[in-house]
Amino acid sequence: MKNDVKEILYSEAQLNEKVEELAARISADYKDKDLLLIGVLKGANVFMCDLMRKIPFPIQIDFIAASSYGHSTESSGVVKILKDLDYSIEGKDVIIVEDIIDTGLTLHYLTENFNSRKPNSLEICTLLDKPERRIAKLDVKYIGYQIPDEFIVGYGIDFAERYRNLPYIATLKESVYS
Numbered sequence: 001m002k003n004d005v006k007e008i009l010y011s012e013a014q015l016n017e018k019v020e021e022l023a024a025r026i027s028a029d030y031k032d033k034d035l036l037l038i039g040v041l042k043g044a045n046v047f048m049c050d051l052m053r054k055i056p057f058p059i060q061i062d063f064i065a066a067s068s069y070g071h072s073t074e075s076s077g078v079v080k081i082l083k084d085l086d087y088s089i090e091g092k093d094v095i096i097v098e099d100i101i102d103t104g105l106t107l108h109y110l111t112e113n114f115n116s117r118k119p120n121s122l123e124i125c126t127l128l129d130k131p132e133r134r135i136a137k138l139d140v141k142y143i144g145y146q147i148p149d150e151f152i153v154g155y156g157i158d159f160a161e162r163y164r165n166l167p168y169i170a171t172l173k174e175s176v177y178s
């Protein structure tokens with residue numbers, strides 16, 4: 001697997017520091033609230049697990065599974081919900097936890113969908129953001145890193161369902177795609 005990596009963009013140690021920083025901001029903002037984190041599967045799974053363990057008060061978690069990339073490096077533009085939330089979010093203070101925002105189509109769809117369920121508040125926390133690629137406008141309160149327009153993998157993020165288990169964020173060699 002390591003032979004397929006072109007460049008490591010963020011190491012395990014750098015990611016740990018960044019997740020700590022985001023958790024500290026969220027903890028300060030939500031210390032008097034009843035926080036519900038919603039992880040967007042599958043990509044956000046690793047980030048969500050690390051982020052929630054750095055918040056020092058009891059919170060609730062839930063997951064939704066959404067997919068729009070399939071086996072391609074380009075969004076299909078159609079967001080498929082593969083698993084819905086388990087519980088109602090009405091009246092809750094919700095943060096959606098994402099691994100990456102690219103076109104913004106996934107989160108545009110999810111924020112409209114979640115807003116119709118009447119949460120008390122709804123914010124977005126993403127580890128990575130590719131602003132150059134944005135199609136749908138989004139207000140994102142918590143952003144880990146802004147990255148250039150390059151397809152990346154690792155720390156939960158895949159290419160064709162592989163490389164999610166790399167412990168760092170990396171680009172892949174061209175030969176992997178051909």
Ligand SMILES: O=P(O)(O)OC[C@H]1O[C@H](OP(=O)(O)OP(=O)(O)O)[C@H](O)[C@@H]1O
Pocket residue numbers: 040041042043044066067068069070075098099100101102103104105106107157158
């Ligand atoms: O801003 P966008 O262009 O919509 O892209 C971002 C979304 O794409 C990826 O998910 P994907 O649909 O590949 O499913 P996965 O999370 O199961 O990998 C990623 O995890 C985000 O959810």
Ligand code: HPA
Pocket residue numbers: 069100101102150151152153157158159
């Ligand atoms: O850069 C990316 N890598 C993997 N999956 C993705 N989904 C949106 N952008 C990306």
Ligand SMILES: [Mg+2]
Pocket residue numbers: 040041042043044066067
């Ligand atoms: Mg995803």
